[in-house]
Structures are given as C-alpha cells and as structure tokens.
Amino acid sequence: QVQLQESGPGLVKPSQTLSLTCTVSGGSISSGNYYWTWIRQPAGKGLEWIGRIYTSGSTAYNPSLKSRVTISVDTSKNQFSLNLYSVTAADTAVYYCAAFSYASSGGWFGPWGQGTLVTVSS
Amino acid sequence: QSVLTQPPSVSGAPGQRVTISCTGSSSNIGAGYDVHWYQQLPGTAPKVLIYGNSNRPSGVPDRFSGSKSGTSASLAITGLQAEDEADYYCQSYDSSLSGSYVFGTGTKVTVL
Numbered sequence: 001q002v003q004l005q006e007s008g009p010g011l012v013k014p015s016q017t018l019s020l021t022c023t024v025s026g027g028s029i030s031s032g033n034y035y036w037t038w039i040r041q042p043a044g045k046g047l048e049w050i051g052r053i054y055t056s057g058s059t060a061y062n063p064s065l066k067s068r069v070t071i072s073v074d075t076s077k078n079q080f081s082l083n084l085y086s087v088t089a090a091d092t093a094v095y096y097c098a099a100f101s102y103a104s105s106g107g108w109f110g111p112w113g114q115g116t117l118v119t120v121s122s
Numbered sequence: 123q124s125v126l127t128q129p130p131s132v133s134g135a136p137g138q139r140v141t142i143s144c145t146g147s148s149s150n151i152g153a154g155y156d157v158h159w160y161q162q163l164p165g166t167a168p169k170v171l172i173y174g175n176s177n178r179p180s181g182v183p184d185r186f187s188g189s190k191s192g193t194s195a196s197l198a199i200t201g202l203q204a205e206d207e208a209d210y211y212c213q214s215y216d217s218s219l220s221g222s223y224v225f226g227t228g229t230k231v232t233v234l
Binding site for chain 1: 124155169215219224
C-alpha cells in the first residue's frame with residue numbers, strides 16, 4: 001500500500017503563499033491507480049477537500065478555493081504539491097495529502113498522510 | 123460549508139449498538155452518489171472505514187456497517203468497544219456549484 005508524507009513550512013505570513021509537498025512511497029505516482037489530493041482541517045473543525053490531480057496533470061478544485069489554489073505533480077520525484085495563494089488566518093489548519101480512488105459514482109480518500117499543521121500569522 | 127449533516131455526538135456503553143446518520147440532499151446523496159465513512163482517532167489522520175456505501179476495506183472489523191437510502195446514509199457500530207471512541211465523518215460528491223467532494227459535519231462517538 002502506498003504511503004504519503006507531507007512537508008513544508010509550518011508558518012506562513014498573511015498574504016503570502018502556502019506551499020506544501022507530498023511524497024509518495026511504496027508505489028509509483030504514475031501508476032494510474034489513484035488520483036492525488038489535498039484536504040485540510042482547522043483545529044477542532046471538520047474536513048475540507050481542496051483539490052485533486054491525476055498523473056496526467058488534470059486537476060479539479062473546490063469551487064470555494066479555486067481562485068487561490070494550484071496543485072501540481074512531479075512524477076520524476078514521485079511527489080505532488082499544493083500552492084495556496086494570498087493566505088489569511090482562516091487558512092490555518094492541518095493539511096493532509098491523500099490518495100483518491102476515483103469512481104463515477106463518487107470516489108473516496110485513502111491512504112492519508114499524517115498531516116502537517118500550517119499556521120498563518122505575522 | 124458542510125452540505126452533509128451529522129449529529130454532533132453519539133454515545134453508548136461497551137457492547138451496545140450505535141448509529142450515525144448523514145443527511146444530504148438531491149445534489150449529493152439523493153443524486154445517487156456514493157457515501158463513504160472515515161474514522162479519525164484523536165491526533166491522527168482519518169482512515170476510510172466504509173467505501174461505496176457499504177463496503178469495508180480489508181482490516182476493518184465487521185462491527186462497522188454502512189447503508190444508504192434516499193438522501194441519507196448511516197453508519198452502524200455494533201458491539202461498541204473503547205477503541206471506537208473517535209470522530210466519524212461521512213463523505214460524498216456534490217454536483218452543485220461546479221461539483222465538489224464534500225464531508226459531513228462530523229460525529230464524536232463516546233464510549234461510556
């Protein structure tokens with residue numbers, strides 16, 4: 001089973017860009033078995049889907065975040081990345097990367113990375 | 123932003139049966155999209171418990187079962203154990219507003 005690990009700064013200043021990378025191990029990100037996604041969870045709150053990418057580079061984003069998000073994939077490094085622009089304190093959350101099993105009837109998320117806390121503060 | 127509604131909390135004694143509801147609408151569960159369930163133990167990442175409405179991944183005890191009807195779905199835990207104390211989330215796809223994968227509001231299960 002694939003394993004995922006998030007990495008990136010734990011502190012980002014307001015109005016700047018939040019950048020995270022997810023490294024996939026135990027399988028190739030190009031295998032086509034999964035899409036690759038980002039999900040976040042503010043402290044004490046629920047889960048919010050941010051977006052997903054396929055190995056081809058095809059993306060889909062949460063409409064509420066679409067104007068500020070870019071997800072990219074680097075197959076040579078078996079990694080995919082998240083950029084969230086113009087952040088505010090409301091973007092403070094634990095950010096998870098996860099594999100996504102796509103189905104026409106709606107797919108599900110798993111396995112998940114352990115998550116990384118990103119705080120937006122000056 | 124959650125379009126799937128769950129009770130904030132449910133509780134039960136060890137060995138009892140508890141159920142968690144997930145209420146959606148005609149643009150998600152009612153439109154025929156599958157419901158999936160996740161368990162989040164304290165301080166850890168969620169893990170899928172039920173996928174495709176009623177399927178258990180390997181390793182998930184058969185004490186956990188899922189069902190779906192109309193615009194809602196349910197997760198049942200039978201023979202409740204102390205280790206089941208966690209947050210549980212349902213998830214589906216919503217076809218409104220350009221489409222998005224959506225999670226429920228979450229339910230805290232407490233073992234008395």
